[in-house]
Amino acid sequence: MYKIISDTSCDLTKEEIKDLGVEYVPFKISIDGVEYEDDYNLSIQEYLDRMEKTENPIKTACPSPYDYLKIIEKNIDKDIYILTISSKLSGSYNSAKIAEQEAKDKFRNVKIYVIDTKSASAGHTRIVLKLLDLLKDKSFEEVIPVIEKEANNETTMFVLESMKNLIKNGRIKKSAGLIA
Template sequence: MNVKILADSASDLSKDHYNEYGIEMIPLNVHLDDRAYADVNEIDPKTIYDAMRNGKAPKTSQPAPEAFKKHFMACAEKNEPLVYVSFSSELSGTYQSAKIMEDMVKSDYPDAPLYIVDSKCASIGYGLVVLHVAKMAKAGASVEQIIEAAEYQAKHMEHLFTVDDLEYLYRGGRVSKTSAFVGGLLKIKPLLNVEDGRLVPIEKIRGSKKVLGRMIELMEERGKDFQHQVIGISHGDDLERAEQLSSMIQDKFGVAKENIVIEMVGAVIGAHVGPGTLSLFFSNQPNK
């Protein structure tokens, strides 16, 4: 019996990925104009970015715990193994909600093969972890192999990202009002990382033209063996720059184009980072 893989919409994977590898997905919620939308299913990221450009400030919320219970119960009743790889517990409460529902379901089905892994990752960095184990599950890997791989891939996933406007990070409490104002005035572009699930500033770069080159330099410093892994790029409605970054990676490291996944930053994460965001994801210690 193949292991079911469950993810949430903060993985920023496309519907094609979910369908091809049989990944089940739980949507987080996006609130816009006094209405809540289920991410991916009821709203697309382009709608959110256009709204933000027009001065609106969408909010987000985690899934209702019942959404997890539904998936967990379905597998518990059939004694079907399921691994939920979650969005970073430091950035959302989805992991905690899932753990509560896991305990509730296991009170009735104590031997249910339900497992939860905190990816400590976000966006396509998280998505690459999910894709890796989904491919393993499709090939018939065991629960133990999948959990070990998910934890390993998550531990070694590097996140590098920049935003076009610090105002959105200020609204989310990630930078001070003064930093946002001065950054905008001086056209400062921050580079950030995710460490142990938390957003951590790396450095500030003056001028957007220098950002891509610096991302490539940091990629070379922090990563290795790029030709034997899948590279992820996500963008806040800026496909042109994402493709430019992809071309630079291909030229610099000899990575095949088909080994680079490019997706738009989804509505949930996009609501916090804003249009023009550009993110790069790779492993610093890929498996062979």
């Protein structure tokens, strides 16, 4: 038996999550003091409207170690795989690693492995689906090197409609954003 835990960088539908037994740990997004959880209760239109209207930076927060630990503790009798957005894009991987260590300290026989998908969105989803396929006929120990190899082969590229949010959040200079 196994449990797959993922942050919400993965793009499975609500139905797929239920059917595949994946559990999400949501990111949090704050716009002008209003906090949103990136889960299936999120009103995308309200979120996009508020994001477009604000002149203030949009703040995001990755899941905390405690967010991961809560789910781990409910599944300590299973092999646990945690998949996160690229560690180059978020602290989600670090939070998962802290939760992994806390769980291993607390529950000596728990099997947990944290996978940095080195991707986001579709790439992250591909790694989750590949893991599910591998779990059909491989043990915990056999899955790890294969899924790590898959993640290491990921290449992530982004296409943005606008540089506005990158400028607002100070990720790029205004002049560079306007030129781009």
